[in-house]
Amino acid sequence: MPPILELRDVKTHFPVHQGFLVRRNAGAVKAVDGVNLALARGEVLGLVGESGCGKSTLARTIMQLVPTTGGAVILEGKNLTAGGADEVGAVRRDMQMVFQDPYASLNPRMTVHDTIAEPLLVHRVCAPAEVTPRVAELMTLVGLAPRFMQKYPHEFSGGQLQRIAIARALALNPKIIIADEPVSALDVSIQAQILNLLSQLVRKMNLSLIFIAHDLSVVKHISDRVAVMYLGKIVELGPAVEVIEHPRHPYTRALISAIPTPNPDVERARKRIVLPGDPPSPINPPRGCAFHPRCPHAQERCQAAVPPLEKLEAGDNREVACIRAEEIWQ
């Protein structure tokens, strides 16, 4: 089956200007720098990485909310980067986003009814008389009682607001949902409720989900596959459980070893790989492999060329962008 969404060498760069009266170009922030990815129908792809690695920009690029610098975003055979504004607008109903902070992403002056009804009215998918029943149906779907329809966002808790945001995203029967850190702002007990809701919806509606998070335990739970990003590039891609339990890229290893586990004996016994320093600036990424200045396994040849994302062996189901992956792994 062909993938529902395909990214081919997608690049999103933001120009940086310097100077006050005479503005000159001082390079670019390479937020997304050559990403190749395919998403199958009904698949959940987890996207992880530290802040500034470009995972949110990648989401915005897929949604065509920021101009693409290069490459192609292909949704069901249609190249969105080549299309005009009308085409993108029409296609956008197939892709919807859920954001991190539901307090900020819902309009405080709109009732729940109006918030969920807005996409229906904008895209004219419902006759005016059918709007309210449809809103009620969507609210039931995400586990909210339709009698709260006329309430305003401030009357709800964070978890309930996130349910409203999900209902709004589902209003147009999208094929893909992109959720950008949808549970990071919520408490643990509420997180679990939203995660369960998302996995149920994916199964029930055969949705594809791109789930962006920095919490790897959450990602492992919900995703089929995981992509790990570092400085605008995917450095490891593969089945969720394998990537998280047996990481191969040195960055993925460090990332996973840094997560504290709620198990005192394991936690005290284990050796942590503490990475020195902070992620480098995406304006001036290090030569060769962008991770080499922080990598405990770096050698001189790591600086020579950007390592491609490739399979270690033919027939392998995961890809790693590290020239030493095979040596380190053995």
Place this chain on the structure above:
Amino acid sequence: MLLSVKDLRTYFHTRSGVYRAVDGVSFDLERGETLGIVGESGSGKSVTCYSLMGLVPQPPGRIESGVAMFDGVDLLHCAPHRLQSIRGKRISMIFQDPMTSLNPYLRISEQLIEPLIIHEKISRKAALARGLEMLEAVGINDAAKRIHYHPHEFSGGMRQRVMIAMALITRPELLIADEPTTALDVTVQAQILELIKKMQKESGMAVIFITHDLGVVSGLCDRVQVMYAGRIVETAGTRTLFYQPRHPYTIGLQRSIPSLQQKGRELFTIKGLPPDISKNFTGCAFADRCELARESCRQQQPELKPVTPEHQQACLRVQAGEI
């Protein structure tokens, strides 16, 4: 005993009612001990510590009752100048967001040595030398140059290091850390946690670590107390709390963490929402969300009672031996 808190109650009197943010909290802390306070947002974990530091805005806040003895001084009732001489010197605090806790207009050097100038009355030059030493100790490279930077020139992780340096520069006996790594990436979080451990080992200070992340607590703390709706529901040594939790809320909290559950299974959830703490209620605050609650749970307010001498919990049914 370094700190002993008895029956602390901090209420907020607002137009929409009285919020019982902290409602009868008692705990003790030994010298050199690391205590974790865990709870969801609104459970009163931060307000507990803000009350000890005199940082609760009054009004609308009011400390209704309680005693907090710190080395013989009651922090809640002593004269302001007594508190001044303790706060920032013998007790320091670091906060969640290092950007809003540093003054963006002042150089790091000015902010870093401020506690020394106030509390130790030493010369600027000597203070700067101590500041530099401290910055190096928290792992800032090129400290001699960077001490003169402004906060915006530092990354989030480095700002939190600066905050820690500032908190530890007076060699406090107690450090209160209020979610110090929540705003940071996991790799940077790992650096900061290692740093706090290292500094604690060197100076022997006690630490109160407030967090909602049970993972962070498990590697760092000697003892953990779990808060819910302004009260402590369970407190025990870290291993006991993780391996033999008794209170249904603690058990539910642990079970809802994805990493401990089998993939693909539906996650365990605690149904419902935390209670509205502005409403008066009788009985156990967790009863509405508790699968094991009986009618009797709604009639009597549970108190912390020992399971073993070092393990206390506040579930009536566990205390009655029913669970």
